[in-house]
Amino acid sequence: MVDAQQQSQQFMQAAIDEARQGLEEGGIPIGSVIVHRGRIIGRGHNRRVQQGSVVLHGEMDAFENAGRQNARVYAEATLYTTLSPCAMCSGAILLYGIGEVVVGENRTFMGEEALLRERGVRVTVLQDERCIALMNDFIRERPALWNEDIGQESDC
Amino acid sequence: MVDAQQQSQQFMQAAIDEARQGLEEGGIPIGSVIVHRGRIIGRGHNRRVQQGSVVLHGEMDAFENAGRQNARVYAEATLYTTLSPCAMCSGAILLYGIGEVVVGENRTFMGEEALLRERGVRVTVLQDERCIALMNDFIRERPALWNEDIGQESDC
Numbered sequence: 001m002v003d004a005q006q007q008s009q010q011f012m013q014a015a016i017d018e019a020r021q022g023l024e025e026g027g028i029p030i031g032s033v034i035v036h037r038g039r040i041i042g043r044g045h046n047r048r049v050q051q052g053s054v055v056l057h058g059e060m061d062a063f064e065n066a067g068r069q070n071a072r073v074y075a076e077a078t079l080y081t082t083l084s085p086c087a088m089c090s091g092a093i094l095l096y097g098i099g100e101v102v103v104g105e106n107r108t109f110m111g112e113e114a115l116l117r118e119r120g121v122r123v124t125v126l127q128d129e130r131c132i133a134l135m136n137d138f139i140r141e142r143p144a145l146w147n148e149d150i151g152q153e154s155d156c
Numbered sequence: 157m158v159d160a161q162q163q164s165q166q167f168m169q170a171a172i173d174e175a176r177q178g179l180e181e182g183g184i185p186i187g188s189v190i191v192h193r194g195r196i197i198g199r200g201h202n203r204r205v206q207q208g209s210v211v212l213h214g215e216m217d218a219f220e221n222a223g224r225q226n227a228r229v230y231a232e233a234t235l236y237t238t239l240s241p242c243a244m245c246s247g248a249i250l251l252y253g254i255g256e257v258v259v260g261e262n263r264t265f266m267g268e269e270a271l272l273r274e275r276g277v278r279v280t281v282l283q284d285e286r287c288i289a290l291m292n293d294f295i296r297e298r299p300a301l302w303n304e305d306i307g308q309e310s311d312c
Contacts, residue, residue: 048224052223052224053220054219054220054222054223054224054225054252055211055212055216055219055220055248056211060211063210063211064209064210064211066210067208067210068204068208068210068304069210070309071303071304071307071308071309071310072309074307086247086251087247087248087250087251088244088247088248088250088251089247090243090247091242091243091244091245091246091247091248091250091268092211092243092244092247094243094244094247095242095243095244095306095307096210096307097307112247115271147227148224148227150251151227151230151251151252151253152227153226153227153228154227
């Protein structure tokens with residue numbers, strides 16, 4: 001029997017696997033999965049480098065791969081993401097009425113968690129050391145790329 | 157000599173052309189262009205039907221086609237869109253620091269204009285009759301598709 005916490009760890013592991021796959025591809029190590037009734041319906045990772053995409057953050061790639069679901073499915077779904085979701089990804093979460101978001105960490109980047117909570121989304125932050133290490137290493141090595149991904153100017 | 161108002165009308169016309177192209181493709185008639193220093197750097201229209209995409213709203217498609225711009229370019233840009241931008245598209249506008257948004261209409265759908273203004277984005281709404289007619293006709297003919305695009309349940 002798998003309890004809720006074990007299941008949650010398993011889905012965050014899947015999001016971390018996505019982030020690591022992105023890193024192996026030379027990309028930005030942020031991953032996400034969308035889960036409905038205990039099953040992953042969409043998984044993804046940031047595609048800025050790989051596809052030259054400015055909209056496919058990890059969460060957005062997971063939405064794109066989950067595809068055209070019934071509104072009820074998205075409303076019942078939980079989104080797991082290795083990093084606190086930015087304004088764009090938080091907007092997608094609100095658009096599709098995702099009820100719950102599990103965030104790997106918000107130490108390296110604080111997204112729109114306050115807005116999500118204000119609009120009724122349940123947000124849990126794990127401060128997972130693996131997620132923090134992935135981003136710390138990446139930001140140190142590729143600061144200009146990271147700034148570009150979050151819409152910031154860069155002196156690098 | 158082209159004055160500012162004429163130029164603005166020209167860019168809204170380009171967004172409407174995108175919306176109409178989407179309609180001709182059997183898709184949702186919402187279009188957008190991103191303008192930097194008097195030049196269109198990205199144009200797009202909703203791709204839900206054409207590509208089965210849940211992230212490529214008109215505005216998002218315009219961002220994707222504008223691509224990996226310097227943060228300063230996006231900050232100086234104006235986004236024209238035929239319809240008031242939803243939470244996801246407003247989030248992308250905030251992420252990339254777009255300073256100004258010109259909206260065709262917000263009668264058929266009210267997006268996150270209040271949030272955009274609260275965060276310092278200049279928002280102008282034209283209530284353009286052509287944009288209103290495009291959406292009124294579309295919503296009447298394809299209500300289930302429209303509800304899906306804005307994350308709503310549908311009885312249709």
